[in-house]
Amino acid sequence: MKILVPVKRVVDYNVKVRVKKDETDVELDNVKMSMNPFDEIAVEEALRLKEKGVASEIIAVSIGLPEVQETIRNALAMGADSGVFVNCTSKLEPLSVAKILTSICNKIKPDLVIMGKQAIDDDMNATGQMLSAMLNWGQATFASKLEIQEKKIKVGREIDGGIENIEVNLPAIVTTDLRLNEPRYASLPNIMKAKRKPIDEIQVKDLNIDIAPRLEILKVEEPKSREAGIMVKSVDEMIEKLKNEAKVI
Amino acid sequence: MKTLVVVDHNNNKLEKSTLNTIKAASQLENVDLLVLSDSCKDICNELINIKNINNIFINENDAFKNQLAEDSANFIAENFKNYTNILFSNTSNGKNIAPRLAGLLDTMIIPDVIEIVDKQTFKRPIYAGNAIATCKSKNKINIITIRATAFEEAEIGNENVGKIQEIGNLTSNNLSKYLNSELTKSERPELTSADIVVSGGRGLGSAENFQLLEKLADKLGAAMGASRAAVDAGYVPNDWQVGQTGKIVAPNLYIAVGISGAIQHLAGMKDSKVIIGINKDEEAPIFSISDYGLAEDLFKAVPEMESKIN
Ligand SMILES: Cc1cc2nc3c(=O)[nH]c(=O)nc-3n(C[C@H](O)[C@H](O)[C@H](O)COP(=O)(O)OP(=O)(O)OC[C@H]3O[C@@H](n4cnc5c(N)ncnc54)[C@H](O)[C@@H]3O)c2cc1C
Numbered sequence: 379m380k381i382l383v384p385v386k387r388v389v390d391y392n393v394k395v396r397v398k399k400d401e402t403d404v405e406l407d408n409v410k411m412s413m414n415p416f417d418e419i420a421v422e423e424a425l426r427l428k429e430k431g432v433a434s435e436i437i438a439v440s441i442g443l444p445e446v447q448e449t450i451r452n453a454l455a456m457g458a459d460s461g462v463f464v465n466c467t468s469k470l471e472p473l474s475v476a477k478i479l480t481s482i483c484n485k486i487k488p489d490l491v492i493m494g495k496q497a498i499d500d501d502m503n504a505t506g507q508m509l510s511a512m513l514n515w516g517q518a519t520f521a522s523k524l525e526i527q528e529k530k531i532k533v534g535r536e537i538d539g540g541i542e543n544i545e546v547n548l549p550a551i552v553t554t555d556l557r558l559n560e561p562r563y564a565s566l567p568n569i570m571k572a573k574r575k576p577i578d579e580i581q582v583k584d585l586n587i588d589i590a591p592r593l594e595i596l597k598v599e600e601p602k603s604r605e606a607g608i609m610v611k612s613v614d615e616m617i618e619k620l621k622n623e624a625k626v627i
Numbered sequence: 628m629k630t631l632v633v634v635d636h637n638n639n640k641l642e643k644s645t646l647n648t649i650k651a652a653s654q655l656e657n658v659d660l661l662v663l664s665d666s667c668k669d670i671c672n673e674l675i676n677i678k679n680i681n682n683i684f685i686n687e688n689d690a691f692k693n694q695l696a697e698d699s700a701n702f703i704a705e706n707f708k709n710y711t712n713i714l715f716s717n718t719s720n721g722k723n724i725a726p727r728l729a730g731l732l733d734t735m736i737i738p739d740v741i742e743i744v745d746k747q748t749f750k751r752p753i754y755a756g757n758a759i760a761t762c763k764s765k766n767k768i769n770i771i772t773i774r775a776t777a778f779e780e781a782e783i784g785n786e787n788v789g790k791i792q793e794i795g796n797l798t799s800n801n802l803s804k805y806l807n808s809e810l811t812k813s814e815r816p817e818l819t820s821a822d823i824v825v826s827g828g829r830g831l832g833s834a835e836n837f838q839l840l841e842k843l844a845d846k847l848g849a850a851m852g853a854s855r856a857a858v859d860a861g862y863v864p865n866d867w868q869v870g871q872t873g874k875i876v877a878p879n880l881y882i883a884v885g886i887s888g889a890i891q892h893l894a895g896m897k898d899s900k901v902i903i904g905i906n907k908d909e910e911a912p913i914f915s916i917s918d919y920g921l922a923e924d925l926f927k928a929v930p931e932m933e934s935k936i937n
């Protein structure tokens with residue numbers, strides 16, 4: 379079984395992002411970048427399937443500027459076998475990413491795509507579902523449990539009321555939730571080994587896909603800030619404030 | 628211009644956030660509703676008195692009982708592609724179906740909208756709510772999910788307004804199959820619409836200790852929430868998670884206990900009206916957004932609070 383894992387380079391989750399003064403975007407200069415945490419979970423899940431003997435090959439793909447090859451290298455250092463780098467200098471929306479991934483899937487023909495449920499930069503939560511629509515494959519979003527059966531997968535999904543179990547025919551798209559697994563760290567020898575693993579480069583223009591954005595970003599602004607609060611000294615004072623000042627209990 | 632709201636429900640009851648989505652839709656124009664279920668009657672009864680709606684389209688089919696994304700998206704794409712706007716609540720169902728529909732209709736989804744500026748311009752949070760983006764849509768069809776806490780609920784009158792009409796035929800593509808679900812049972816109010824939320828974090832230390840908080844919640848008639856760390860540690864079920872990747876809440880009162888206040892957690896609760904933080908570390912970031920902070924050991928403060936509230 380062949381597994382494709384799309385990985386995105388995003389602002390590290392520990393960074394407190396700031397809006398640019400001109401309100402066109404957030405500040406991205408000199409900010410630490412990492413693999414989207416949900417994608418790390420996706421890579422980890424693919425690796426576990428390979429270790430169980432269910433998967434035979436794991437391919438990591440990333441789309442963007444040459445820097446995204448670092449993210450592919452991270453996936454290779456974790457244990458993926460090879461990478462695909464789609465070179466693209468324009469800003470992409472999930473719709474375009476899904477179209478590019480459709481084209482990659484048609485070429486590579488994976489049996490399963492495991493990807494993050496959302497990227498922590500634009501918080502879209504869309505690419506996996508769009509990709510499965512375009513391929514006309516089944517989808518299992520927000521997965522916290524994954525089991526491969528013959529020609530099918532069984533997935534536990536995190537939904538608003540608890541967990542839902544579904545079965546999806548292969549090939550399929552799975553999007554990962556936080557509790558699917560805990561991703562491993564790449565060991566030093568594996569980081570060295572990853573440098574020799576192959577990354578295939580594709581130019582986005584060779585794919586002949588319309589990637590023009592459909593949403594024009596007019597402005598990126600700070601959220602409303604809250605007024606500063608106070609520290610109280612005791613539970614009695616807290617209850618008094620909640621009753622008489624805030625009037626919420 | 629026609630606007631469709633896809634109704635979220637569990638086949639018996641309306642999912643409350645649908646009312647907020649309908650309210651948001653009323654800022655667009657000509658609002659119709661769509662109910663897909665194996666049994667639409669009870670849900671339609673809840674919808675029929677809502678003000679300012681036109682048609683309530685229904686399709687009853689066993690295949691819709693579990694709202695599998697593949698069938699729902701195909702059905703909507705086939706029957707409603709002449710609509711200008713299709714809105715969903717940003718619930719786990721909405722998040723599952725809406726982007727698939729957008730993929731089918733070759734349109735860029737506009738998720739988690741918190742403000743409709745005009746008919747083509749929408750505001751949405753990005754970077755865990757640390758920035759708000761204003762997006763102008765060039766889509767022919769806008770597929771939107773609505774953040775419930777950012778909109779009021781639609782008004783309900785005494786007159787039957789909606790005209791119920793059957794529509795369409797589903798041909799199921801059988802790509803996926805529902806097996807079963809493990810739902811968290813609770814007598815408490817629903818987390819995303821509760822007036823008061825009591826949330827616990829890693830500081831609670833165990834599932835047993837969460838009972839301290841649950842006692843306080845029950846005294847206040849509150850819903851229970853949690854940080855990711857508390858869910859990951861197995862203290863509480865996953866559907867209690869509040870945050871960037873959990874539920875978004877904005878109650879009148881949010882009580883954060885033993886929660887440090889990571890940005891991913893704040894993303895889910897910082898629009899609450901009043902926030903209180905209880906944490907033994909007086910430097911904890913939760914205090915920077917708390918209206919009232921108490922730097923004390925929770926194992927002392929929580930039982931005391933519980934006993935003193937009547
Ligand atoms: C991709 C991604 C998505 C995420 N999504 C979410 C999300 O949706 N929601 C979410 O919550 N987190 C999320 N997180 C995790 C987030 O970054 C934090 O790790 C998490 O919120 C921390 O939970 P916590 O505050 O309970 O634990 P900690 O940060 O460990 O804080 C525990 C707190 O308890 C206090 N404490 C300990 N003992 C006591 C005591 N006896 N009395 C009083 N106080 C005490 C400590 O002082 C400390 O401040 C996400 C992370 C990533 C990477």
